[in-house]
Amino acid sequence: MARVVVDVMLKPEILDPQGQAVQRALPRLGFEGISDVRQGKRFELEVDGPVDEAALARIHELAESFLANTVIEDFTVKVEEVAEAAK
Amino acid sequence: MARVVVDVMLKPEILDPQGQAVQRALPRLGFEGISDVRQGKRFELEVDGPVDEAALARIHELAESFLANTVIEDFTVKVEEVAEAAK
Numbered sequence: 001m002a003r004v005v006v007d008v009m010l011k012p013e014i015l016d017p018q019g020q021a022v023q024r025a026l027p028r029l030g031f032e033g034i035s036d037v038r039q040g041k042r043f044e045l046e047v048d049g050p051v052d053e054a055a056l057a058r059i060h061e062l063a064e065s066f067l068a069n070t071v072i073e074d075f076t077v078k079v080e081e082v083a084e085a086a087k
Numbered sequence: 088m089a090r091v092v093v094d095v096m097l098k099p100e101i102l103d104p105q106g107q108a109v110q111r112a113l114p115r116l117g118f119e120g121i122s123d124v125r126q127g128k129r130f131e132l133e134v135d136g137p138v139d140e141a142a143l144a145r146i147h148e149l150a151e152s153f154l155a156n157t158v159i160e161d162f163t164v165k166v167e168e169v170a171e172a173a174k
Contacts, residue, residue, distance in 0.1 A: 001122075007129055022130065022154070031149050033142070035088070036133035042094055043109070046123035055120070062118050067109070 002051040003081040004059055008068040009040035043067055044080075051079050089138040090168040091146050095155045096127035130154055131167075138166050 010016045016038050023037035043063075047055060060077050068075040097103045103125050110124040130150075134142060147164050155162040 009129065009131065019130070025153070026149070029149075029153060031145065033135045034132050035135050036131075038131040040129045040131070042096065042127045042129040043106070044096065044123075044125040044127070045121050048120045048122050058118065062113070062116075066112070066116060 001049075002047050002079060004045045004047055004051060004056070005078045005080045006043040006045065006059070006063045006067050006075055007040060007078070008043070008063070008073050008075045009038055011072055011074050014072045040073075041067075088136075089134050089166060091132045091134050091138060091143070092165045092167045093130040093132065093146070093150045093154050093162055094127060094165070095130070095150070095160050095162045096125055098159055098161050101159045127160075128154075 018039040019037040023034060026034050063075045063077055064070055105126040106124040110121060113121050143164065150162045150164055151157055
């Protein structure tokens with residue numbers, strides 16, 4: 001059993017109103033020195049069995065087709081925790 | 088200039104309907120072997136100046152007060168990219 005994390009963020013050229021709202025609120029709230037904020041999604045997938053290349057390729061496909069909208073979003077797939085079974 | 092990432096996830100004991108919806112849809116879509124999915128938020132903050140302990144403490148406070156609802160959410164703060172100025 002392992003945890004695979006898929007991070008989905010808007011592409012840099014796409015406007016991010018959520019992130020902008022956070023960024024604009026910060027000085028008002030007393031936090032200076034943050035020049036940009038982008039907000040995205042994080043998916044934590046618990047994978048049964050070993051996370052080998054085939055499994056990662058499958059998760060990549062899954063992320064590309066269902067978790068991210070690749071027209072406007074980029075995603076990254078990372079193995080975060082690998083338990084005994086997997087390498 | 089450095090990028091600090093704040094990941095905000097629902098606490099493990101809090102039901103995550105978004106994640107469950109994704110998890111339940113996967114077998115239908117042809118992806119087996121994923122036993123759990125949790126969905127959370129990822130904030131990428133571009134910080135001016137060095138990311139020293141004081142800056143990280145400030146970002147921690149910011150995350151705790153504004154980015155996460157600590158009644159139901161956990162968050163982690165990670166420095167992702169450090170450019171020349173910072174250590």
